[in-house]
Amino acid sequence: MSAVVIVGASHAGVQAAASLRQKGWQEGIVLLSAEGDYPYHRPPLSKAYIAGEKDEEQLLLRAPDFYRDQGIDLRLNEPALSIDPHARQVVTASGRLDYGKLVLATGSKARTLPLPGAEARGIHTLRSIADARHLRSSMQDAENIVIIGGGFIGLEFASTAVKQGKSVVVLEAQERLLTRALPERLSAFIGGYHTAKGAMFRYGALPERYTTTDDGRVSGVQLGDGTTLPADLVLVGVGGIADMALIEPLELKTIAGGIEVDAHGLTSAPDIYALGDVAAFHNAYANGAMRLESVQNAVDQAKSAAEHIAGGNAPLGAVPWFWTDQYDLKVQMAGLPRPGTTELLRGDPESGAFSILQMEGDRLVAAYSVNRAADHMASRKLIAAGQSIDQRMAADIDTPLMKAVAVAAVS
Amino acid sequence: MSEAITIKFETSGGEQIEVQARPGVSVMEAAVMNNVGGIEAECGGACICATCHVYCDNLEDGTVGEMSSEEDDMLDMASAERRPTSRLSCQLRVSEKLKDAVFIIPENQF
Numbered sequence: 001m002s003a004v005v006i007v008g009a010s011h012a013g014v015q016a017a018a019s020l021r022q023k024g025w026q027e028g029i030v031l032l033s034a035e036g037d038y039p040y041h042r043p044p045l046s047k048a049y050i051a052g053e054k055d056e057e058q059l060l061l062r063a064p065d066f067y068r069d070q071g072i073d074l075r076l077n078e079p080a081l082s083i084d085p086h087a088r089q090v091v092t093a094s095g096r097l098d099y100g101k102l103v104l105a106t107g108s109k110a111r112t113l114p115l116p117g118a119e120a121r122g123i124h125t126l127r128s129i130a131d132a133r134h135l136r137s138s139m140q141d142a143e144n145i146v147i148i149g150g151g152f153i154g155l156e157f158a159s160t161a162v163k164q165g166k167s168v169v170v171l172e173a174q175e176r177l178l179t180r181a182l183p184e185r186l187s188a189f190i191g192g193y194h195t196a197k198g199a200m201f202r203y204g205a206l207p208e209r210y211t212t213t214d215d216g217r218v219s220g221v222q223l224g225d226g227t228t229l230p231a232d233l234v235l236v237g238v239g240g241i242a243d244m245a246l247i248e249p250l251e252l253k254t255i256a257g258g259i260e261v262d263a264h265g266l267t268s269a270p271d272i273y274a275l276g277d278v279a280a281f282h283n284a285y286a287n288g289a290m291r292l293e294s295v296q297n298a299v300d301q302a303k304s305a306a307e308h309i310a311g312g313n314a315p316l317g318a319v320p321w322f323w324t325d326q327y328d329l330k331v332q333m334a335g336l337p338r339p340g341t342t343e344l345l346r347g348d349p350e351s352g353a354f355s356i357l358q359m360e361g362d363r364l365v366a367a368y369s370v371n372r373a374a375d376h377m378a379s380r381k382l383i384a385a386g387q388s389i390d391q392r393m394a395a396d397i398d399t400p401l402m403k404a405v406a407v408a409a410v411s
Numbered sequence: 412m413s414e415a416i417t418i419k420f421e422t423s424g425g426e427q428i429e430v431q432a433r434p435g436v437s438v439m440e441a442a443v444m445n446n447v448g449g450i451e452a453e454c455g456g457a458c459i460c461a462t463c464h465v466y467c468d469n470l471e472d473g474t475v476g477e478m479s480s481e482e483d484d485m486l487d488m489a490s491a492e493r494r495p496t497s498r499l500s501c502q503l504r505v506s507e508k509l510k511d512a513v514f515i516i517p518e519n520q521f
Contacts, residue, residue, distance in 0.1 A: 041455035058436055059455070063446035299453050323459050330481070332459065373459075374484035 002100030003028030004309060005090050007080045007246070009039040012276030012298035013105035014061050017072045019306030029072045030097055032090070034079035037129050038064050043295060045132040046156040047325055050139070051163065056129065085250050085269070101271050101309050104247065104259060105302075108240030108277035108293060113148065117210030122218040123234045126153055135235070142166060142233035146221045148207055150177040152324045154237035155190065158199050159326040168198070169229050171205040171221070181337065183356050186368050189349050190326065197327060202229075210234070240293055242278045256280040258291040263315035265305030273305045285320055285365070285383070286336040294322045319383045321376070332376035335366030335383045346375065347397040354397070355379070362388040362406065378402045418509050420447045420465075423518040432505040438514060439463040439501035449516040456501040458482060461489040462520040463500040469513045470496075475503050491517030 004020060006013045009031050017029050033039065040059040048054040067074040075092070082091045089096040110125035112118070122142075124135045135157075139145075145161050147154045150172035161168045177187040191201060202223070211220040211228055222228045242258045253260040253268035258280030265273040276298035280291045300318045307314040322333045329352070338360065347354030353371040357364055357379070363386055367379030378401035382389060393404035415431035420442060422428070432441035442450040442463075451462035458481055467475060475498060478486075482502050486493050500514060 043457065044455060057444060058440050060443060061455075063444050065446045069446065295454060321459075323454075323457060325457065330459075371481075373481040374487075376459075377484055377488045380488075 003030060003098065004101045004103060005030045005032065005097050005099040006103040006105055007032050007083075007090065008105035008107055008276075008278075009033035009035070009074060009076075010105045010107045010276055010298065011039075011042065011061065011295055012107075012302045013103065014039045015299050015302035016103055016105065016273075016275060016306050017067075017074075018062070018070065019303045020310060021070045021072070023306055023310035023312060025306070025310045027100065029070075030099075031067070031072055031074045032078055032080050032092060033074065033076050035128060035130070036077045038062075038076070039074075040129055041295075042127075043323075045129060046126055046153050047160060049129075049132055050136050050157065051160045052136075059129070080246055083246050083250060085272075088271075099271075101273065103265075103305065103309075104267075104272065104274040104278055105276050105298075106243040106246065106278050108291075109243050110236070111239045111241050113207065113236055113238065115207060115209050117212050117218065120210055120212040120216055120218040122232060123210065123236065125236050126157065127240070138233055139164065139166070144230045145169070145233045145235070146171065146229050146231040147235045147237060148221070149173075149237035149239070150191075150201065151237050151239060152178070152181075154235065155194065155326050156324060157235050157237065158194060159197070162194075162198050163327075169200045169202060169231075170194070171202050171207060171223070171229075173204065173206055175203050177201075181333070183337075183343060183358065183368060185343070185345070185349070186331075186356055186370070189370070190329070190331070193327065193329060240277060242280075242291060244278060254280070256289040256291055260289070261301075263304065263317070264308035264313075265301050265316070266308065273309070275301045275305055281316075283320070283336065284317075285338075287338055290336075292320055294320065296321050319380050321380060328371075330371055330373070332369045332373065333366070334369075334376055334379040335364070338365055341365055344391055344395045346395055346401070347372065355401075357394055359389075359391065362391065364389055364394075375401050416505055416507060416510050418505065419511065419513045420450075421513055421515045422449060423516055427513070432509075434505050434507070436505050437501050438465070438503040438505060438509070439499075441505055442500060442514075447516075449520065450500060451520040452501060454501075458485060458499060458502060461485045461499060464489040464491055464517055464520060465498055465500045466494055466496045466515040466517065467498050467503075467512070468496050468515055470509075474508050474512070478502070489517075490519050490521045 039061045110127045147170045206224045220228045259274040261279045304316040341358040344357040355369040355375040358366040369376040388406040389404045390406045420428045430445035454460035
């Protein structure tokens, strides 16, 4: 009667199920998946999995037995087809499921580009393991790869492809990489690093159409200026869109391209929660409403929602953090970019290990670290604490960042 | 396919769980694949969440290889007490050298 039905066996959905049991939830938990594979980690898909360094078993979020042992009714290949909020039921191919609480963890889908020729074979997006399998096998015979979009997935894939000896061109619509996510100095560093490894970049480049072979394979990408770049494989990495296909009858409030939720993951409707990529909320670290497509957000939001469903109270308040691996660069980000911040550089980019700190007055609000795990971890603490920091010490790479906490003047 | 290697996990309650692990996978992955609780590994082995912390009390020095500065930094942030034998299990590769090793799981990972 009061079962929790979770739509989407994503990182958020699986964490919500696991956390509900940890919090002592005794009633049923049904976890619906549109996919046929046991739930898996997505970040390695563009990196270790494509590169052949990890196999599918190594990507699993949990062992298959976990779901049975925890009394989680995981239903693979059983997507939710519709939701009936009046009957409080989720409809699937096998029937109607009653829910006491409904958790929407449908995630996001890859944005596609409706260009002429887009139906040609060899044009990929990357979101699911099925996409990654397809991409991994197509890559073997590919020589010329064009990546549309210089975002995280595009750049991670670029590093994997260059390492395999492919010719790689990255098309970026803006004048620099990751305009919204990274400070300019870091964009320039990452672009320079990729260029030195052999990738080519076209900034301000807008693809107009795909050229194709007689047998329907992609052969190139034609740009607005008339140039055609040869391509036997194209990856379109132009961001994600929240998957809200089912929510219309629920009449939920939406904001910033996602389902509006509060700090417990609760939507505008009682007993309906939304988590992970599909959810948007007012984020104090960004000073605005936004969706966050990250593992950390999925996990922390799922924990807050599970706590709330089980009768507790653990509102989301964690500092957002992200990471990306490209070649031997580990880029870690803490906090969110905000307008009007000043920047401190900690360390020398030439050395390949440095951090960029964004300050609001003397408070740290965001940090971007390249191969500086200690700075990243310290930043997470300092941003959360909202403490004043000594800018001179913070800029000194030889002083641990945690030591840069300004000592209050003794009066 | 090389032969599976027996490694053991010990829960904070003192229970020992023996698992068969493929050489080459990480100790964290061996725990997850075998449904050993208490190894969370939220980041999936990227060495960024410190939720796969273990104590390697019964291992001789050098058996599991040197720790990177990255792992060292992350261990400082681990939720349970850091001890001299603390490691992140995602950074340890299963090999013949780990035969019969016991990895002790801390009481909490976050």
